[in-house]
Amino acid sequence: MTQIDSAALIQAHPIVGELIALKETSWFNPQFTTLAEGLPYVGLGQQDIAAAHARLQRFAPYLAQAFEDTAASGGIIESPLEPIPAMQRVLEQRLGQPINGALWLKKDSHLPISGSIKARGGIYEVLVHAEKLALDAGLLQEGDDYAKLLTPALRDFFGQYRIAVGSTGNLGMSIGIMGARLGFHVTVHMSADARAWKKARLRAHGVTVVEYQEDYGVAVEQGRKAAQGDPRCLFIDDENSRTLFLGYAVAGERLKAQLQAQGTRVDRDHPLFVYLPCGVGGGPGGVAFGLKMALGDHVHCFFAEPTHSPCMTLGISTGLHDAIAVQDIGIDNVTAADGLAVGRASGFVGRAMQRLIDGCYTLSDESMYDMLGWLSAAENIQLEPSALAGMAGPQRVCASAYYQRLHGLSAGQMQNATHLVWATGGGMVPPEEMAGYLSKGRVRG
Numbered sequence: 001m002t003q004i005d006s007a008a009l010i011q012a013h014p015i016v017g018e019l020i021a022l023k024e025t026s027w028f029n030p031q032f033t034t035l036a037e038g039l040p041y042v043g044l045g046q047q048d049i050a051a052a053h054a055r056l057q058r059f060a061p062y063l064a065q066a067f068e069d070t071a072a073s074g075g076i077i078e079s080p081l082e083p084i085p086a087m088q089r090v091l092e093q094r095l096g097q098p099i100n101g102a103l104w105l106k107k108d109s110h111l112p113i114s115g116s117i118k119a120r121g122g123i124y125e126v127l128v129h130a131e132k133l134a135l136d137a138g139l140l141q142e143g144d145d146y147a148k149l150l151t152p153a154l155r156d157f158f159g160q161y162r163i164a165v166g167s168t169g170n171l172g173m174s175i176g177i178m179g180a181r182l183g184f185h186v187t188v189h190m191s192a193d194a195r196a197w198k199k200a201r202l203r204a205h206g207v208t209v210v211e212y213q214e215d216y217g218v219a220v221e222q223g224r225k226a227a228q229g230d231p232r233c234l235f236i237d238d239e240n241s242r243t244l245f246l247g248y249a250v251a252g253e254r255l256k257a258q259l260q261a262q263g264t265r266v267d268r269d270h271p272l273f274v275y276l277p278c279g280v281g282g283g284p285g286g287v288a289f290g291l292k293m294a295l296g297d298h299v300h301c302f303f304a305e306p307t308h309s310p311c312m313t314l315g316i317s318t319g320l321h322d323a324i325a326v327q328d329i330g331i332d333n334v335t336a337a338d339g340l341a342v343g344r345a346s347g348f349v350g351r352a353m354q355r356l357i358d359g360c361y362t363l364s365d366e367s368m369y370d371m372l373g374w375l376s377a378a379e380n381i382q383l384e385p386s387a388l389a390g391m392a393g394p395q396r397v398c399a400s401a402y403y404q405r406l407h408g409l410s411a412g413q414m415q416n417a418t419h420l421v422w423a424t425g426g427g428m429v430p431p432e433e434m435a436g437y438l439s440k441g442r443v444r445g
């Protein structure tokens with residue numbers, strides 16, 4: 001355990017004082033660089049993303065048959081992009097801050113198979129593993145129709161292998177459902193904040209769920225331990241996985257095509273601001289990486305965290321990354337935003353992305369519940385609390401003369417901006433659970 005001197009840390013990084021006070025606060029990265037300068041620190045490049053694209057393409061015929069809800073898109077797991085003008089007006093009125101430009105929603109909440117952003121990274125990592133095992137065993141060739149993975153012979157083959165993962169809920173759902181469908185034995189180590197319905201759904205898919213009274217960090221450690229010394233068990237390491245990261249990064253090219261299809265430009269005079277809810281960092285980090293690679297320096301990426309779990313804001317702003325946890329400065333890591341209930345950020349993502357992330361901010365659970373209700377009333381879109389974290393971002397950027405100056409953004413450019421809130425989950429929340437969420441907002445939309 002590191003000993004953290006909070007007073008010294010606050011002295012050097014005033015933002016830490018705001019985090020300890022559990023204030024809703026914003027941190028704009030003074031050390032942001034261009035993609036060209038930041039890329040070497042990521043250690044991954046265009047060819048890695050292209051390989052991930054190609055792999056997902058190979059699996060598409062399989063996925064289209066294995067999961068009915070991917071059939072319409074030919075086995076490609078992608079989410080809709082929608083304008084939310086009514087929500088934009090509600091936010092402007094409620095928060096007393098105009099949002100320059102147009103507000104859009106990226107509905108990863110409605111991704112097939114698991115209804116969250118984890119359907120990108122989690123599923124991708126399982127597919128990478130399955131493909132490697134089957135290729136090595138000579139049971140599959142890259143040119144094959146991967147629908148053959150549905151045959152009993154292949155399912156029996158995967159049945160000799162195990163997958164383990166620690167999760168606050170959604171990662172377990174994605175890996176569990178995908179892994180079990182292929183034939184693997186999957187064990188998900190669930191932290192205390194994981195919702196009961198997610199555990200029940202996993203068990204219904206034949207996944208073993210181990211429950212902990214502790215938080216995400218403990219669930220991951222237990223998963224890691226259980227997998228150790230078992231050569232037939234893959235431990236999916238959410239804190240360090242490059243594979244997960246690449247699964248998320250594929251979103252960049254996909255979004256670029258969606259923006260083009262609906263006529264939205266991204267260039268110097270038309271900046272794109274993207275607001276990504278952040279837990280351990282793999283999801284938002286991978287998506288941000290993919291977006292910068294696909295769209296360049298005029299896409300600005302912000303990570304959004306609960307005031308009680310600001311691990312990435314803390315790690316990046318201090319440069320301590322995974323050498324510090326929110327608990328080290330007296331923050332409890334207790335939040336209704338279960339997907340974001342992470343006390344220690346991924347060291348890999350923090351270091352890889354510290355020059356490419358444009359800022360981080362925090363918001364309270366109450367704010368997430370308020371906006372959950374406003375979105376439901378204004379647009380009839382229902383999300384889980386975590387997925388609302390991005391919704392506070394446009395005000396933060398539009399209200400910050402400092403940020404706009406730092407990036408040389410004029411009023412005219414701001415007026416042309418697109419603000420994209422990444423809705424990361426909630427599409428599969430049962431109605432009675434959703435009614436509970438909707439009852440929590442303080443101010444009705």
Ligand SMILES: *Cc1c(COP(=O)(O)O)cnc(C)c1O
Nearest residue numbers: 170279280281282283339424425
């Ligand atoms: C996991 C998750 C996130 C954040 O992803 P990380 O990779 O943990 O940073 C955001 N929203 C939801 C709903 C999630 O499940």
